[in-house]
Amino acid sequence: MLNLSSLDYSVFKDKKSIFSWAPSGAILFGNGAAKRTGEELKKLGVKKATLVTDQGLVKFGIADKIIQSVTGAGIKLDVYDECKPDSSVETVDKIVALAKDSDVVIGLGGGSSMDPAKAAAILVTNGGSIRDYQGCDKFTAAPLPIVAIPTAAGTGSECTPFAVIADRQRAWKMPVGGTGIMPALAICDPELTYSLPASVTAATGMDALTHAIEAYTSRCTEPISDALAVQAIKLIAPAIRPVVYRGDSDKDARYDMMMGAMLAGYAFTTASLGISHCMAHPLGAQYHVPHGVANALCLPVVMEFNMGAWPEHYADIAGFFGEDTYGMSVREAAKVGVQCVYELLEDMPIKPLESFGVTEDGLERLADDAMEGGDRPNNARMTTKDDFIQLYKKVMTLKK
Known part of the structure; x- marks a missing residue:
């Protein structure tokens, strides 16, 4: 039996209370939307980008679709394709080294790609270790803009101001948040999920x-x-x-x-x-x-x-x-x-x-x-x- 001792019937939030709602960023949603990635980046004035993804998406040709769209629009592109489940502090550091001269960071995949892309965007403009930014709104400079392209229907990271990064030293999943890491653009293409097992x-x-x-x-x-x-x-x-x-x-x-x-x-x-x-x-x-x-x-x-x-x-x-x-x-x-x-x-x-x-x-x-x-x-x-x-x-x- 579960312990019932902590049952709490206290009053929930007063429905007449003041609340705030401040979503930001644009959404491009629909079948085939990913083909427009390069076009959309060009509209944003992007000259150079860093793509963050994983080997599975490389193997199945999904990463290549985004690469072709971006480079086909005349945008220079660096690619980090070694993301793993529960992306770590060390992964973020590697992305930062690649993204220092970029105008935007693109996270392609699930949370294991989008979250370290967000974390790297913080460090490119703020410096230090991502451990310094555990919590909410701990960074002062605006992060690099983030473009999120989910390939699974799951984390919702494409439209949240949060990232979770694994700190192996502490065996801890570290939350990092702030309005600055809400993606500037989410490109949601259901076709990218068709090949998921x-x-x-x-x-x-x-x-x-x-x-x-x-x-x-x-x-x-x-x-x-x-x-x-x-x-x-x-x-x-x-x-x-x-x-x-x-x-x-x-x-x-x-x-x-x-x-x-x-x-x-x-x-x-x-x-x-x-x-x-x-x-x-x-x-x-x-x-x-x-x-x-x-x-x-x-x-x-x-x-x-x-x-x-x-x-x-x-x-x-x-x-x-x-x-x-x-x-x-x-x-x-x-x-x-x-x-x-x-x-x-x-x-x-x-x-x-x-x-x-x-x-x-x-x-x-x-x-x-x-x-x-x-x-x-x-x-x-x-x-x-x-x-x-x-x-x-x-x-x-x-x-x-």
């Missing part, structure tokens, strides 16, 4: 769903973030199974997933997230569990834990998944919302936590790091260290 599509899709659900159930919700989160869930819920199992042919589902992921990114930019992310980051830092996989496993367990603190919103989620809850109590409908996500996880090709070497001996340290998560105060229900230990234990019982 099912396992990656599932992990990134569950990450996007986690963003949307945690934004909708955060203590920091406001009307605009709610609207974006709701639409994101409504798009992702029916699309995620088709893109995982027939993603090479269901083009409409691919389109909806990329739109849903982008909207979820905008939603959590202001509404923040919850403890699924607090739990996922230490799993990535200590056991190299891919971020989307960690969120996929934690999300339904966290939803079940949080449900009593705000049952109305969890009941809404059932409806967003298309479930008929007419005649049910709010609590009954909320349980259906949670069950929808448990059933979705069962259908996903997601490995169980034990396959990454996580054991009960390591839960104490995982819980300590989860307690330090920046999203914990915004979670629907207050959480203790013992709560995290019990939550991790429950995640470990999920069999795939």
Whole structure:
């Protein structure tokens, strides 16, 4: 049984309170949009750019499409193509050395490419180590402009002012944020996701769903973030199974997933997230569990834990998944919302936590790091260290 001692029914954010909404940057969205990358950079007056990507995208020819578009527009281009999952401080330093004379940094890929591109953009103009900028708005000079081109429907990094960088020395996933690293341009082309394998599509899709659900159930919700989160869930819920199992042919589902992921990114930019992310980051830092996989496993367990603190919103989620809850109590409908996500996880090709070497001996340290998560105060229900230990234990019982 989970520890119920920390259940907190305190009043959520007053819906009449003042809130701010300050998205920035342009969006170019649609099938084939990536072909216009060079044209769009030329409009921005770019003479030289640095492309940040990975070997997988080189192998499948996706990076070459962007390279041809950029160089074909007469723009000089340097390429860093060695990004790995959970890009590190050292990766950022290598990108900085390449990007010093560039007008813009292009992040092509998932968060493992877009996030270090953002971090490098900070260091090119501010100097030092990215460790100096952990937190929010720690830099003073404006970073280089960033162009983000996602190749998966997941992180939402193309439309957020955040980056997460792995600090191997501390076994810590380090958050860096600030309005200056909101991409100046996001080029979202669903066609770039067509060749993703099912396992990656599932992990990134569950990450996007986690963003949307945690934004909708955060203590920091406001009307605009709610609207974006709701639409994101409504798009992702029916699309995620088709893109995982027939993603090479269901083009409409691919389109909806990329739109849903982008909207979820905008939603959590202001509404923040919850403890699924607090739990996922230490799993990535200590056991190299891919971020989307960690969120996929934690999300339904966290939803079940949080449900009593705000049952109305969890009941809404059932409806967003298309479930008929007419005649049910709010609590009954909320349980259906949670069950929808448990059933979705069962259908996903997601490995169980034990396959990454996580054991009960390591839960104490995982819980300590989860307690330090920046999203914990915004979670629907207050959480203790013992709560995290019990939550991790429950995640470990999920069999795939």
